[in-house]
Structures are given as C-alpha cells and as structure tokens.
Amino acid sequence: MADFAYDVRDLKFILNEWLDMEEVFGLERFRDNYGPEDVDFILNEVYKLAKEMIFPANREGDQTGVKFENGSVRVPQGIVKAYRFLQENGWGSANESLASDTIMPLTLYRAYNEILMAACPALSSYIKLTTGAANLIYRFGTDRDREKFLENMLNGKWSGTMCLTEPNAGSDVGDAATRAYPTEDPRIYKIKGTKMFITGGETDLTENIIHMVLARPEGGAPGSKGLGLYIVPKIWVNEDGSLGEPNDVTCIAVEHKMGLKASATAMLSFGENDNCRGILVGDPPDASGTSRGLAMMFHMMNESRIGTGHNALAQMAAAYYFAARYATERVQGRPFTSPGAGRVPIIKHEDIRRMLMEMKAQVEAIRAMVFRGFYYLDIAEHSPDKERAGRCQGLAEILTPLIKTYAAETAWAMVGQAIQVYGGVGYTEEYPASQYARDVKILSIWEGTSFIHAMDLVGRKMRMTGGKPFAGWMEDRKEFIEKHKNAEGFGPEMARLEKACQCVEVIKNIYDSYYAHLPEKGRLIPLYATRVLTCCAQLFAAESILDQALVARQKLAATAPDHPDRAFYEGKIAAARYFVHGILPNVYMITDLIAAADETALECPEEAFLAV
C-alpha cells in the first residue's frame, strides 16, 4: 500500500492565510501558549507522525480488528501503541480538553487532528470520546470529580465514553430505560441497564474507563427531560484517587461492523449484580422529576457534531489524495484527443480529472466550512466581548447541523468516486479507498442521523431567538455577495452565489409559511428538511471556498512564476469555480422541488413499500 499523504498545505492556508487567526491567538486563554509561529511546526510534526506511526496502525487495525473474549476486548496492538503515544505525549485529549492549562484553539487543534483522523479514523474516536467525557466532568462535575478523574483521562492512563443509546432507544434517546437508584450517599446512585453502540466501551487501551451514562433516576419524568447524568468508572476510583473494586460494568458483546474494525463498539450491561455505582453529575431531579442530563450532554454536542463532520471530511480527503496520487502513477489508455499518442497516466483522462476535481472541490469547500465552524466556537467560548461571543455561538449553532450532515452524506458519494478512480484495484483491500468507504458510512448516523440534524436546522436553528441568529447568518451571506459581487474575474461565480442565496431565502419563506399553517402543512416540514439542509450547506460551502479563492487570487499576483505555491493557489481558484458551477446549481433544483411540495412519498400506501 502507498504511504500516507495529506494536503497539509491547505490546512496551512486556512490557518496562515485565510482565517483571522490573530484574533484567535490573541485571546487570553491562548495568548501565552500559542501563536502563528506554531502552526507549521505542529502540522509538520503530526504529518510525520501520521505517516510513520498512525497510518500503519490503521491498516493493521482494519485487518486484525478488535477481539472480544470473556468480557474483555483486545484492540490491535498498533492502535494501542498509537493511542498511548498520542495521549501521553500531549497530542490528544490534553489539547482539546477545557480542563487543560494548555488547551489549544480548536482551529489549531482540529487542523492537526484532521491529519490524524485521516490517517486512522478508528484511533481518533477513542481519543475524541475520552476528551468528550473529560469535558463533561470539567464543565459539570464537582471540584472533587475533577481532581479524581481529569488528570488520568488527559494523560492517557484512563479513557472515557459517552453512554446514550440503548437497544430500544436510539435516535429517541428520551426512551432510555436505564435506571439510577439513590443510595445513602446523595451523590452516589446504583445504575442498572443496558447501553449499546458504546465506542471504546471496553478495551485494553487503558487501565480504567470512565463512562458518562444517561439514566433515569427514580421519580424521574418520562422522556428526555427525566434523564440524569452519571460518572460510572469501570473500576471504582477511591477517594485518594487509587483504583478500587471493579464496578459491575460488563461488556456483553462488540458489534461486527462494516468498517472501523479497530474501534470497539460495545454493548455494556450496568449493574448485572446490583453493584454498579455512578456519581451524579449536576443536581438531582427537581420536584417535577426533571434532570439536566441530556442538556449537559448536548452542551458538548456542537463541537463533537462539527467534529463528526470533520471526521467525514478527513476520510473523504484522504481517499481523494490517495486516488489522485494513484492517478498520476497508473499508466493506462491514450488521450482521447490524440489516440495515436502513447499511453498516459490516467490523471490525463478528462473523466478522471472530473472526478478528482469534484472531490477536490467538495473537500476544500467542506474544509473551509468546518474551520469557520471551529473559528466561531473559539470566539464563542473564549472571547471577552460577550456580544461577539454570543453572535459567534449562534453562528456555530447554525453551522453545526450543516457541517455534520453535509460532510457525512457527501463523504459516501466521494469515497465511492475514489474507488472509481482506482478502477478494479480500488475494490480490493490492497488499496486504501475501500477501507475509507467502509469506515466513513457510520458518520451520517453517529451523533444524530442526517434527519435529526435537518430537523435541528429547520425546527430549531432557523427559528431560535425569534429567528434572529438565522437572519444574521443570512445577512452575512448577503454582505459577502454585496462586497464581492464585482470581484474581478469572479462575476459569473458571484452571480450564481447570489442566486443560491435567493433560493435559500425562498426556502426559508416557504418554511415560515408551513409553520404559520400548522397543522395542515406540518408533514411538509420533515419531508423536505434534509434537502433544506443540503441547500444551506452548499450555499455556505460555496461562499467559503469563493472567499478562499479571492485570497488565493491576491496571493497568486504576488507569487513568483516558478514558485510551487502557484499550483496551490490556482487549484484553489479552480476548486471554487468548480464548486460554484458544478455543484451549487443543485440548490436551484432543490428549491424548485421544495416549492412544488410534492407529497407523493406520504400518500403512497405503506403496503406498497413492502415486498410480498
């Protein structure tokens, strides 16, 4: 298999040339620890690591997979080694956890983390979950909880999980049946229930695993508002921080999955022997039986949902880079326009070019979108200017479903295209494309399915705070268009962008009218929601990469004719043009569809879907 290769240049462009990183590095939380001068060093170091250690572990991890025996899970050795290396050497959770003194800006952390996700998606999930669990404890735990758990979670000794899903409660988390029974100690509950699809739920990566478990306390209200959050260590942690007894958490099974074979997706039974203790996070249920467990979990969700989209991007990008390199190496066929000439590398063939160009455009536009999301989150979390922080928080919340879902859905199409570029060998496991195809599909389901995010967009994000944040988001789009509509050389592109922006306005008005005509129009809201999301995402992605292209054009003017950067800048402009001309018109088509409001899918009799 070819060595790992990744477009670190585009990440450097984002941080060094495009985003306003001065603002980010200038924030008090980061000022003393990081600056623009760290960007290239960090990216280069991680790239080296990815090539030498992480990507080889990825291949071994896929072939070996996790092994489940007698309740224990063995993770492939390369993954274990890489996990420990990253966590112990400060390349993992320590840089992302709010608990860490040297937390990085998300923009910076995520830039290098993208390379690691691309090099080994299964490995990154273990780290991601540990960070998420640690951040929950940091934000909502007591000082004592922080002291007991955080250090070991950030230094690689322990790992963490998030336990939401149950066999009977997937997308509908509120139906969770896991219970929490009070004990004499008001902060300690006995946990009883079964959780499934728990990434890293049982492994031999670390000596202990800290599970963050949603469960319904006795007297808790039904539905999601009755759920509390509990810290449930696999091995009990004594008051002095030492390890105590095993805590009655049993791994019943691990899933046999299509991909991510080195990631242990566990089914866990809590309290089989009535002896599983959990530490309550936050307050006990109030008089109405309400707990804030799910709300606390969701507090971490913007980042991890953008992170899931980012993960999808990293995988499709890696599949694309591998395919592009193969296309320059594989000699096959003669040029269409001069069939008498010799055989050429397949990248010379127009259709291969088209496929690579589409992948490049999608990858770079989505990456631009993702990093704007992280940028907003950095400002929202750390800016002293509360108004600006609030505005950025709103923008990040709007972007979250767009990034998560558009990236995950697009990734499936793009990895399929990467296989296509390879031809027959792409279907074999000798080349990396097929593993990316198998690994990436879960991301449209993880952290909320595409539909859940679409409803989050049309039902919540478009309407929150009286619709103000979304109106502000639309204002930003119009402002961009107004500012650049006469940008030299980008006239046709800006015209298309403006049309797409008007389409999204049309869609927004249609949706407003649905909400104004409930219940008659009610079913149209979910029926077209995923398509609304696609339109908003493509509009924003197109603008983002056009904005990058404007920077690239300026840089190009100042770059010597023989400088290697020229190809990068020209490629950036080409990617922007391709996105706007070749992908964005989808928004116009969908707008017509939404306006037509065809309800055939709902009117079709249910039995007509079933094979007989």
Added chain:
Amino acid sequence: MADFAYDVRDLKFILNEWLDMEEVFGLERFRDNYGPEDVDFILNEVYKLAKEMIFPANREGDQTGVKFENGSVRVPQGIVKAYRFLQENGWGSANESLASDTIMPLTLYRAYNEILMAACPALSSYIKLTTGAANLIYRFGTDRDREKFLENMLNGKWSGTMCLTEPNAGSDVGDAATRAYPTEDPRIYKIKGTKMFITGGETDLTENIIHMVLARPEGGAPGSKGLGLYIVPKIWVNEDGSLGEPNDVTCIAVEHKMGLKASATAMLSFGENDNCRGILVGDPPDASGTSRGLAMMFHMMNESRIGTGHNALAQMAAAYYFAARYATERVQGRPFTSPGAGRVPIIKHEDIRRMLMEMKAQVEAIRAMVFRGFYYLDIAEHSPDKERAGRCQGLAEILTPLIKTYAAETAWAMVGQAIQVYGGVGYTEEYPASQYARDVKILSIWEGTSFIHAMDLVGRKMRMTGGKPFAGWMEDRKEFIEKHKNAEGFGPEMARLEKACQCVEVIKNIYDSYYAHLPEKGRLIPLYATRVLTCCAQLFAAESILDQALVARQKLAATAPDHPDRAFYEGKIAAARYFVHGILPNVYMITDLIAAADETALECPEEAFLAV
C-alpha cells in the same frame, strides 16, 4: 438476520401486465417451450429457492469467504451446493445459453434470475460467467468445440470464465501482453501470460474450468485488433471428451475484496511451464495481423452489460426491501405532527418515507428500463422480421450503456440510503444492508467502467449508422409524449417528461457541434460524457415507469376496493410521480451545466490535485 424478501409482484407485473410478452412467447424459438402461464410458477418456485437455499448461502459466503491455499481455492460450502443445485436442475446457464434447446426468453430468464442475484450476488457471478463462456463457444466455436464443451458447461459439471484483464491492461484491453504461439496443429496455440480479476478463475465448484482467453498471436497487430480468442481448459479435454492432463494454468492469488467475498477473483498464470494449450476460436490473424478476438467477446457484451446493471438493480432492490421491512418493524420516535402520541414504526416518519420512496422509485424505474432492454434483445435475436429485429438491436445497443452505468452508479447511493434507514444497526453485519453496500460497488467498474460506457454512448451509440438508431430512439420518446401528453391525471408529469426530452435534444445538438468542431472542442466530449449518460438514462427510466403507471391506473380502475393489488398499483403510480418530480429534474440541471461548458477541471494544474 431477517428472511429474504423480494418484490416478485413487480416482476409479475412486468411480464404479465406490462411488456408485450405475447410477441416474445410467440417467437418460434420459444413457442413450444414457454408461455405466459409459466411466469408465476417459475417466479414463485425461484423465490422459494432463494429464501430457503440461496440467501442463507449468501450470508455464510460473506462470512467465510473463499480460501486460497497452494494454488487451490475453496468456495464456501453453501455456495458450492447452491451452484451445483441451480446448474444441475436447469435453473442456471441452461436457460440462458444459446446452445440450449430450451433456452428461455431473456425477459423470463432474467426475471427469475434477478431474484437469485438479489439473494446471492457472488453465486450469480459464477453462473453468469459460465453462461458467457458457453455462449462464446456456441457462437464462434467449431462443431467439435461445441460437442466437447457445451454439455458439461450447461449441466454444472464444468464452469467457465472470461479472461481479459491483465495487471498492465485494464480498461485498455488492447494493451494485453498475453501471447499465443502457434503449434503444429493450426488450431492449437501455446498460451503464455498473466490474467487478473478473473471471476471464478479457480474454484472447487466444478471438476474443470473452461477459460476464454484473449491473447495476441505471434505476428498479431498491436492494440485490440491484434487479439485472438482461445479456449483454455484448466484440465485438457481429450478428443473423446474425457479429461486429460492439467493444462499448465496456475492460480497465483485471489483478491481480498471489499465485498463479493464468496466470489473467487483470481490471478491466473498461463503457461508457466510452457505447456498451456489453447484452442483458437475463429480464424487465425489475417495478413495485417488482425484477429477478431475482442470483437467476439464484445458480441456477448450487450447482454452481460445489461446484466451487470441488472445485478446492481437486484442488489439495491434487495437492500431496499430489507430496509422497508425493518422500517415497519422498528418502533422508534413519535410522529412529528403529533409528538404527544405513542411511539410508531419508523416508516411513519416522513424522512424515512422519503428515503424509501426514492429507493422504490429508482428501483422500479431502473427495473422497467432493464426489462425493456431484455425485451429488445429477445426480439433482436429471435424475430423473423429482420427489420424489426434490426431496429430492436439498435435500441438495445443504445440502452446497454444507460442501464449498465445508471444502475451501478445509483446503486451505491441507494445502498447507502438503505443503511441510513436502519440507523446504527445498518452499519453492523447483523443486518444485510452493509453486505449489499460492499458487494455492489464493483459493478460500476466490471464490464467496463462508467466512463467507458459514457464514451460508448456519446462516441458510438449516438453516432452509429449515421445517427439513425439514436434518432429513432429519440423519436420513440417523442411519440410516447405525444400519445400520452393529455393522459388524465398525469399532466404535470408529462410536462416534466417533455422538458427532459427537450433537454436531451439540446445535449445531443451540443455534442454534434463538438464533433463538428474537432479538435478544439474535443476535450469537452469526454469531460461531460458521464453526465450525458445520466440524462439519457433518467429520461428513459422516467418514461418507462410513467408507462407502467399508465397501465397501473387502468388496472386500478378495474380492481376491487379491498383487493391487495390496489396498494401495488397505487405504489406504482406514486413511484412514477416521485421519479418524475423528485429525480428527473436533475436532467434540467445537468443540461445547464453542459451548456455552460465549464472547463475548470481540465485547466486546473495537475500538481494542484496532489497532496504535499
């Protein structure tokens, strides 16, 4: 895992209610052996077989996979059993081979074969290749060849392969390096070379394997026109039909593939010990070094290419039926329009409906298109009316690339959607969706990549015989629109179809102008070819399912209110409407794209595609 279920009702509709099967069953070749009364019986029998024997073998086959050891390949036992059962009992090659007295109409054979492909794609490939090899011998071999090989190939004792691809000659078959050296016997050559991606190239299914090998005879011209075709038995067949010595064909490796794990994809070395004999098919090279090997192979290609699209259809259909059934069984979430109600099966959710409806529309439209293809082939091959036969041959040739490519490309998107309907469990191997995703991807590469077919369409099929067949094909579309434009209740659908038809005319004119302005416009031809193919396919698929909907509407009027067929007919009309409103507008968008003739993908510097 759930039992196998398949929409046999739609297949019965096609043969009993839609296609003019009277014409087909009335053909002399079939008249005495088959009639309309056989349709339901055959489909029902095969459906039972698929449930009881074939689908269980599919699952075992995926889990076990083929095993390669010391040059031998072990095929999973269930597949071996099923292969022999089908071939020995006349459910396999015997029904499709021209050599067979009781050959079935393709329309009938393919209808039941679709169920088998859906139940076990890996198994079907072995049969398909055997049929293909047998048909080559039947058509181009000598009487002696036929006597020696055909009986045992059709009764399951021997199997067959097609050996085209080499490590250095994939899409570009003409670069094949395998050689054929003459011997004293003018019909016997010594074969030397390596072939790869040979489905069924080595197995323990049968006691002998008959390889049909493309090789370049000494003195053969370079490129594809220099290739000859040779019958190369794994074990030599003596003149009396008994088995002789092993024929120096060695299996070097089998591919580790993303899917189709029970299908042995072999790399074969011919003549490692200079002792591999092949029997020449057809004439030796003429004075200019030209042989008709590839032309003979291609003669079989229309059917096997439509067959490949059909295979993709069968797999996406199966994935859809499984997902639809799961959606009626899985209870999760509450209705959007009455959140206070109880939990409902997920098929009640609007977005699940949308996904199922899209799958249903694609599946039924593609199936309609596929069977029109087989219908044309039946007439072309067997009609005594030479003019009609010729016309149908032309239509089948135009449909071939459309069906092959549109079905294979759509399948990847649709199996992804099937996984999405399942949610998290769809990503596990406990449910069948993920296997279909892994199995189906090869079909956009097999039998010519999507691009090869797109070029076949724009470069050959649109232009052959002075463009007459394609013009005739377009006339058929217009005639349909003219005839039905006022069909009651289908006004908006017919209007959209007409617009799509006009779009394809626009595209055809644009392409004509490219050919009129060579070489300047040359690179645009391949650049947009795959998109041209998509437009033609969506136009034809839309018309086909609309035509079915018109029949369904009539039938509906004559069906009692409580008859179970009502749901089928209503579903058919819904699928047609959804296809026309929700999928067909893509043609309008692509037409705009093609008219814009953006060349960004070609102008982008090559280095800009490469990660650094």
